[in-house]
Amino acid sequence: MIPVSFPLITGAFLFALGAFGVIVRRNAIVVFMCIELMLNGVNLTLIGLAGHQQVVDGPVFVLFIMAVAAAEAAVGLAIIISLYRRKGTVDVSSFDSLKG
Amino acid sequence: MLLKAIYLLFALGAVTGAANVVSRRNPVNVAISLLFTFLCVASLYILHGSPLLAMIQIIVYAGAILILVVFTIMLLSLREPGTGLDDFWTRPQKLAAAAAATILGGQLVYIAYQALDQATPGSGADLRELAAPATLAHVLFDKYLLPFEVASVLLLLAIVGTVVLTRRPKGTAAAIDADHADEIAPPEGGDS
Numbered sequence: 001m002i003p004v005s006f007p008l009i010t011g012a013f014l015f016a017l018g019a020f021g022v023i024v025r026r027n028a029i030v031v032f033m034c035i036e037l038m039l040n041g042v043n044l045t046l047i048g049l050a051g052h053q054q055v056v057d058g059p060v061f062v063l064f065i066m067a068v069a070a071a072e073a074a075v076g077l078a079i080i081i082s083l084y085r086r087k088g089t090v091d092v093s094s095f096d097s098l099k100g
Numbered sequence: 101m102l103l104k105a106i107y108l109l110f111a112l113g114a115v116t117g118a119a120n121v122v123s124r125r126n127p128v129n130v131a132i133s134l135l136f137t138f139l140c141v142a143s144l145y146i147l148h149g150s151p152l153l154a155m156i157q158i159i160v161y162a163g164a165i166l167i168l169v170v171f172t173i174m175l176l177s178l179r180e181p182g183t184g185l186d187d188f189w190t191r192p193q194k195l196a197a198a199a200a201a202t203i204l205g206g207q208l209v210y211i212a213y214q215a216l217d218q219a220t221p222g223s224g225a226d227l228r229e230l231a232a233p234a235t236l237a238h239v240l241f242d243k244y245l246l247p248f249e250v251a252s253v254l255l256l257l258a259i260v261g262t263v264v265l266t267r268r269p270k271g272t273a274a275a276i277d278a279d280h281a282d283e284i285a286p287p288e289g290g291d292s
Contacts, residue, residue: 002107002147004225008212010111010144014118014137016205021122023197029127029173033134036165037118040141043157047148049215051225056239059153059231063240066160067251071258073165077172078265084176 007048014041028080028090032073039069107147114140127173131166138162149228152236 014037021034043062050058084090117137124130138161145154229235240248 002103002225004215005212006104006107006111007144007148007225008215009209010114012205012208012212013115014141015208016201017115017118017122019204020197020201023200024122024194027127029169029176030121030130033121033130033169036134036161037121037137040114040137040161044141044144047145047150047153047227048225050230051148051227054230056230056235059150059227059236060240060244062153063156063236064244064247064251066156067255070160070164071254073168074258074262075265077168078262080172081175082265090176 004048004052007044007051011041011043011045011048014038014044016041026091026093028083028092029077031092032076032080035076036069036073039065103147107144110140110143110147113137114144128170131170131173134169135162135166138166148231149226150231152231152233 018034018036018038018041021037022031025031025034043065046058046062046065050056080090083095087094114137117133117140120133121130121137124133138157142154142157142162145151145157
């Protein structure tokens with residue numbers, strides 16, 4: 001039997017590393033992949049807690065998160081391609097048109 | 101005991117892959133590290149007793165999303181220097197980000213420990229009966245029917261949105277390309 005602390009702590013590490021990557025990395029595609037990493041950490045936490053509490057809603061939520069992540073991947077990458085066409089780069093620090 | 105050891109092995113693999121995702125410089129290497137993390141997380145799902153979720157994880161994340169990411173990397177043919185963690189120690193904002201991420205992770209681990217205190221001892225996280233496909237389907241198509249339908253509409257909207265976002269309007273495409281021809285074009289001496 002796997003203790004509930006294992007998935008919680010693994011999920012916490014994945015989420016924190018993903019958040020760090022989102023803040024630090026400048027390549028928009030890498031930032032996007034770090035967001036996927038954070039989603040995976042959340043999924044793992046949901047699975048662990050659902051197994052601990054013995055509720056079936058956790059796995060269903062994981063399914064919905066995966067569906068939303070797929071939609072997000074399609075739209076996010078389309079936005080990145082569109083930005084690249086306009087600016088010729090995917091460096092997020094160069095997208096500062098709203099800075100004034 | 102053996103199960104715990106295997107679990108810790110895969111958890112370590114997932115965290116190592118995540119660290120590589122954050123620190124690797126080449127986007128292709130980042131994508132491969134992310135694939136490794138996804139596969140490790142899928143193995144963790146199997147160890148939790150849910151092979152269905154593991155399969156969906158591999159199909160959706162490692163299959164669909166990652167292929168899309170790799171396609172985008174190839175499409176944009178990125179060759180930008182210095183977007184990794186090379187200048188990490190010389191940039192104070194990156195150190196601040198590291199501190200913020202450490203605090204965030206510490207808080208999450210602390211919350212996990214707090215939850216453990218309230219948990220009944222000896223209880224594990226096992227989904228064996230819970231996440232059987234039949235049980236999951238009954239809940240998904242009964243209690244969560246409306247969110248399920250909304251998710252299908254969301255996916256349809258994502259398809260339409262992607263087509264609209266990446267469509268080149270006639271006439272303006274040539275002008276935009278001409279504006280950035282010097283930036284997008286491969287450097288001299290490249291493949292011809």
